[in-house]
Amino acid sequence: MLNYFPEEVLEHVFDFVTSHRDRNAVSLVCKSWYSVERFSREKVFIGNCYAVNPERVIARFPRVRSLTLKGKPHFADFNLVPPDWGGYVYPWIEAMAKHGINLEELRLKRMVVSDESLELLAKSFPNFKSLVLVSCEGFTTDGLAAIASNCRFLRELDLQENEVDDRKGQWLSCFPDSCTSLISLNFACLKGEVNAAALERLVARCPNLRSLRLNHAVPLDTLQKILTQAPQLNDLGTGSFVHDPDSETCGKLKNAMKKCKSIRSLSGFLDVNARCLPAVYPICTNLTSLNLSYAPGIYSNDLIKLICHCKKLERLWVCFFIKLIHYTYFFSGVPLSNQGLNWIMQILDTIGDKGLGAVASTCKELQELRVFPSDLYGVGNAGVTEEGLVAISAGCPKLNSILYFCQQMTNAALITVAKNCPNFIRFRLCTLNPTIPDAVTNLPLDEGFGAIVQSCKGLKRLSVSGLLTDQVFLYIGMYAEQLEMLSIAFAGDSDKGMLYVLNGCKKLKKLEIRDSPFGNVALLADVGKYETMRSLWMSSCEVTFGACKTLAEKMPRLNVEIINEGEEIEASPDDRHRVEKMYLYRTLVGPRRDAPDFVWTL
C-alpha cells in the first residue's frame, strides 16, 4: 500500500520528523523510505566524528544543511586524553566545501577547530548562519574575525567554554555594518577585550538579537548601554558585574534592567560584588534559567536572597563553596581544635545546604540543577551535603536533571531522593572524595544508587561515585533499562560489576570507566555488545594488551585505540601488560588516519 504514496507526500510527512533518532528509524523501514529520507534530511547528527567520514555523510545526505559533530571522548574534559589526540574538524569543512554543500549550521563539541577551518568555513558557505562551538580548542580570535567578516547572514555565534587564544585583534569590529541578522551572540569564554563601541553599534543594528552573553572584559557601562538598546533580549550573560553600587552607572543599569521584561535566562557574574546583585532582582521574577556557576564571589547568604526572587526558575547552576574556613584558620594563627573545626564546618555546611533549602522552597518549577564546588583546596571544604540534595528533592518535584558535587552522601538520602523525584533523566552525583562511604553508616553507597535506578524508570544518564561495590552494578543492570550513558570511577570489586552493566543495560550507548578493577573477562564476555554502543572508555582498569588485541581481531568494525603516554612506547608490548587507557568505538570506516603516535589502533 505504501508503495502508492508518491514520494512528495512521504517527504512532506518526513518533514515533521525532526529528531535524528526518529529519522534513523524511518530510514530503516524500507528502501524507498530510506531513499526519500536521505534526500530530505537537512540536519545530521554525528555523535562520534570517527564513526564515519565526511564523504560518506555527504554521499548519503546530499542536502545536508546542518551538521553536528562530537569529537573527543567525554573524559577529555577532565584531562584524561592527551592533547593532539584528534577530533579535527578541518577535513569535514573541506569535504563539504568541495562537494558544494549548502551548509548553514555547524555545531561542534570537543573538537579541534583551527583558524584555517574557520576561514574556510566562512568563505565556502555563503548562506552560513549558525556556528556553535562547545568545549572546542585550537582557534584564536583571528578565526572569529574571519567568521564575522565573511558570513553575511550570520545569525548565531555561540562559544561555550572553549579555550580560545585571544590575539588582541578586533574581531568584533569585523562585523560589517551590513550585518543586521544576529540573533545570538555568546563570547563569554573569551578572555580579551572587545571594542565597546563596536559592540554597542552591533547590538543597536541587530533588532532580532535575543541572546547576548558578554565576557569578563566588557565594562559595566557598556552593559548598561546595551541593555538600553536591546530590551528585547531573552538571554543575558552579564560578563563581570563589578561596580560600585552607589555609582551613577549602577543606577542607570538598574533602570535599564527594569525595562528588560523579556529576559528569561541570566548568566555571567564572572566577577561580582554581592552588594550589586539587587540590581537584577527586577528580572528575577520571570527568570527560568540562572547560571551562577562562574560566580564564586556570591556567597551563600546573598545567593539565598537572590534566589528568593526567582520563583519560576526551571534551570539553576550554582556553585557552593566556602573558603571561609580557610581564612578562619589562617587568621587565628594557631591550629584549630577539632571542636573548633567541627563547629565552623557545621555552620558552613548549613549555609551550603541552607542555600539549597532556599532553592527548594522557592523554585517549585525547577527541572535542572547543577551544584559545582568552587574551592577544592580549602581546609575543611564544606559546601553541600546530602541534606541539601534531600531538601531539593522534597521541594522540587519536577526535577529531572541533576549534577551534584558534594562533600558526603548517605544511602538514606539517596533513597529519599529517589522516592521524591522519580522523574530523573540525568542523575550525576560526584562526591569530592571518590570513594567515600555512607557518611552515617560507613557502608557503600550501593543501596542509594540502587534506589535511584529502581525508581527513575526514565533514567538516561547516570554518574556514580563514592564507595561502591559490584552490587550497585547489579542494580543498574537490573533496573536501568533506559540508561544510555554511564560514568564509573573508582568503583566495583570485580569483573562481575561491568558484566552486570553490559548484560543488563540494553540501551547503553556510552560507557566510561576509570580506575576500577574491571578486566579482560568483562571486556571480552560479549564483544558484540560494543557494536550496539557508541563508545567505551576504560582507563586505569585491569584490561591487558592481549585482551584488547583479541577484541580488535574479533570485531573489525570497532576501532580499539590504546593511548600510550610517556614512558613505555615499546614496539611490541607484552600481552599481559596492563593498558592504561583504552577507547573503543564502532565505526564504518576503519582505523582513522590522523591518529598521533601515542595512539595505537589495534
Place this chain on the structure above:
Amino acid sequence: MEPSLGLGGGGTGGGGVGEQTAMMEKDYMGMSKEAELELGLGLSLGNSGAGGGGGGGAAVVKGKGSAWGEYGRILTAKDFPNGFSCGTSGAANGGGTKRERAATDGVDEGCTAAAVSSQVVGWPPIRSYRMNTLFSQTKTSNVEENKGVGGNENNEKSNKKINHGNDKNDAALKERGHLGFVKVNMDGLPIGRKVDLNAHKSYETLAKTLEEMFFKPSLTIRSCVTYACLMLAAIESGGGKEQSIQPPKLLDGSSEFVLTYEDKEGDWMLVGDVPWGMFFNTVKRLRIMRTSEANGLGLLSRTLLPKISDPVVQIRRKLDFLLHYCSYHISTLIEQVIDYRLKYDNWTAISGVIRNDVLFHFNFSSFFSTQVCLPIFIATFSPSLLSSFS
C-alpha cells in the same frame, strides 16, 4: 587488625609505583600531590592497588620506589627534595582487592575532599575550562562573608577594603606595563629576594614561587613534622570527626608564616584579600611574616573560636623549639621510628636519641587505643618529657 600506618597494605608491585607517579599532578598550589599529608583516605589510587597485604613490609620503607606506592609511605629524609612526600594508604588495607575497606574506615569522612581530589588526575570531574577559570581566580575574602560565618558583629572591618569595588583599577591595570619585580623579605633571613609579579596571574602561582624560594628542605622537614603535630593537636583536643589540615602554605595560614605586602599607601596588608589585579596594582613589596606577628591583621577575633586547649598550644610551642634545635635530625629520628615499628610491630612507644642530648619519646598508644586507625605518620611528644626542655 594491625594498626594502619598502611605499612601492611599498599601497592602491589614496583610497576604500580611508576605509573602512579606519572599520574600524579601537581596541586595547583605548586606542591606535588604526594606532599600532602592527609587523614584517612582509605584509598589506594590508581594502579598500585591496595592489595598486596603485608608482604610489602620490609621492602616498603626505605627509598622511594617502594612496593607500596606513593600513598602509603612513611616519611624519610630521601623524600624531601622540595616538599615532602608522604601519603596515606588504605586504612587497614591489608590484603584483598583495592576496593576492600575495613570497618575502621571511618577516617574516610575525615579526609578533606581537597586532599584527596588533589591527588588524582581528573578528579573531581570538572571540565578543565571551568577549573581554569574558577580556580585560577584569586581567593577573595570579604568582610561580609566573615560576618556571615560567625555572625560576629565585632569583626574588625576597618582594615579591610571591599573587594570588587574598583573596576577602574582593573582597567588601569590592564593598560599599564608594570615592571613586575618586587622585593620579598622573610622574617629571620637577613637577605631578601626579588620576584617578578608579571610572571604570575594569581596568588597561587606567586605563593608557590615564594615557597620554592624560601622554604628550604630542612624547614620543610620541620614543617612536615609540625604539620603532623598540628593534626595530633586537632585530634587530641577534639574527639569526633577528624579534619585534615593542609600542609603549610603561605596563603592558607597553616604554616608558621604568612604572606603580607606593603601597598602604595604604606600599609601592610594580608595577601589574598583583593582580586589579583588590584593587588598587582597596589603592591610595593612583600614580606613573609611570622604568623604570630601577623595576628594583628586577622579579621576574626579569637573570641569567635572555641578556646584552644592549652596543652595543645604548649606542645606546639615546645615542638617548635625542638624542631628548631634539631631539625636536620628529624629524618634520622623517623627512620628509627620505622625501624622500631618493623622490628617490634608494636606501636606503643618508642624512644630515640638525637644529637646525644635530646631525647624524644613517641607515645602512640593514645592514638591507637581509639578505633580509628590513622594511616599517616604522626609524631607526638609527651608533655612530661617536653617539660624537661623548657
